[in-house]
Amino acid sequence: MKNKLLLGTAAALVPCLTNAAGFQLNAQSATGLGRAFAGDAVMADSAAIVAKNSAAMAYIEQPTLSVGAIYIDSGIDVSNVSYTPMRGDTETFDDQSLDAGTLVPNVHYVHPIQGSKFTLGATVHSNFGTDVEFDDSFEADEFGGKTALSSINVGFAVAYELSEKINLGAGLDVIYGEGEIHRKNLLDVDADGFGLGANVGATYQVNENNRFGITYRYSPDIEVEGDITKGGVSADKMNVPLPDTLEFSGWHQLNEQWAFHYSLQWVNWSEFDSLTSDSYDDSIKEYQWKDAGHISVGGTYTMSKDIVLRAGYMYDISPTDELTSLSIPDVNRHWLTVGGTYNFTAASSVDIGVGFIIGESQDIDESLTTIPGTSSNITADVTADALLLGVQYQHRF
Template sequence: MKTLRCTYPIIILACVSTQSLAAGFQLNAQSATGLGRAYAGDAIIADNASVMAKNSAAMALFDQPSLSVGAISVVSDVDITDASYTPSRGQTVDASVDDIANNAFIPNFYYVHPIADSGLTLGLAMYSNFGTSVEFPDDYVASEFGGETSLTSINIGLSAAYQVTEKLSLGAGLDIIHGEGKITRGSLLDVEVDGVDYGFNLGLAYEFNDDNRIGLSYRYSPDLEADGDVNMMGEGEASSINIPLPDMLELSGYHRVMPKLAFHYSVQYLQWSEFDSLTSDEFSSSIKDYEWADAGHVSVGTTYYPSESWELRAGYMYDHAPTDTLQSMSIPDSNRHWLSVGTTYKLSPSQSIDLGVSYILGEDTAVEESLTVVGESHINGVVESSAWLFGLQYNHSF
């Protein structure tokens, strides 16, 4: 298995790979707590500070400062099987390839600070919402369809929540998004860029009572303009690239139906139709067309509270792929099924450790793609994907 290696000076920067994490190149790796329940109810449960990654309004549920620090490790496996490649000149050959998705280590950091007697809560978050890393062998027979596709990102979130009434809280936040991208396609394309842009998020939290609450959040994601070196056959050189990112809408609920048992759920919608193509203002044609469709996921989960010291959780997610009529070997996407379990152990009334494990199984998906840059070449095959995710997190209330 290949390993995506990275070295950063502090924990806030992430090395990411999503070909088995989420449909498209979205990351579902914001916390080990959420991982253990397949992120069901994650925008409202508010069992630690990581909730602000999904819903800033839920920070109003905290009555004391809280810190969460953690990481998720990903062991992924993506293969292209039963593949055939027809070059512009020559005979059709086998193009099957194993293990094209890199593994990853994804850290995160959250801090929530209520302002006493004001109804106001402030928060700082550092995590990632987007990323992908697919790398074909250097000698891959269909280099114009393979090569390397890598996108890493970090989201620095500054958020505030205000308790409007005893039951209703509202939230808002600024997202500072730093992204880096690298794309190579043999002699056809070579891109290496990075950039910073800004988004925002809005949230709502409503408590029916202590045991029942819902949360709704919206996140605006910008079209990230990244600067660097872009070389494309037929177009020449450029100094920037535009990467459209999808807006997100999420609804979550939490219901503690018995003293020791709760059920929770989430529905997330992503406007992947925004990701129609990669472009440069300096080129007359697009760098790469994708034309994805809007998609999202549905997750359900349960939490069991056997004692004051322990919590046990489990969840299932169905994650729908955004790929539509136009397909791509460079981001070989498929619908995914998540099976998750996790636990919390309270070291003391103010400290806890979370563990989460998920197994993700992607549906086998047929992919076909053609290029007419130099003559016409064609490739088709079946994408097979799976992954194990392991999460660890430390939480502290002050």
């Protein structure tokens, strides 16, 4: 039977092959990918805005459907590995390359209610996902192992046009996730469940060429249920603290062809301190992360009524602090992205996006005590890179 666990749990315990810091996943739209998701809290250039800032849905004037997917080809390189087992001498291992390819679909719909100031929206996408397996020859299996994860996020939102300058929005997210995790003689989890999140947002339009947006997303501590085994002791529940996020964006139309946009996102990763269960005196896993986030800038060039081009850069900050872990070899990342839109007609268009993610190097120094008075240790250098290819079709009714 495949192990299953709630989205946040799986991502928190596995080697992270997602394409953002921590265990976030930026794969909501090809439109956003093309501009490195700069301006995400205010730009309504696709129906995917429902997954970012519900208030900005008010800028969409027609019922709009967006259907797409992003393919993520990601990898982690683990080098200079030195392993000291609980018993025995320190060993050095060959370099490890952990590669995974994942297709992440998304569907978004935004519907302005004619004759009113309300706009409704719905979205189905994935916020987290990974599929990682260390080679069987990797002897430090208490630090490596196998993990697979998939997730679905279903969201509903409403926007209200408070005035000509101000829009307000709010939404609910229902998240389901499943996965597989195995750490030999250390940890096995078989659990699944749902999490309920909420978000609020606002936009302010200075004039027709300048807008600002802000959105806050609340993520509660989630209790998952299932079979959990740590060191031979079983439990059926586990608590997972998930971080809140705050994002501010700006959009400025410089002239008829050029627009400039940017985003600053803060993630309350310090909430993600440890995984716990009432069945254990100590925590299941300690992380003690620090608050982090990203900053992104981008540009949009309207070449003609049929063709729009985009480009962007993002600096994505890792939340790992003094405690480092091979199970989440997270690093600071640099995003370089390009994309564009082709309008077939006034009602239909296709978007593409390409992203190159270049990770910095991170030193890992992790110890585990599985027998009182005895511990094992691993040190390594880690880098994480990815290639993202996105496409989406959009139709305006």
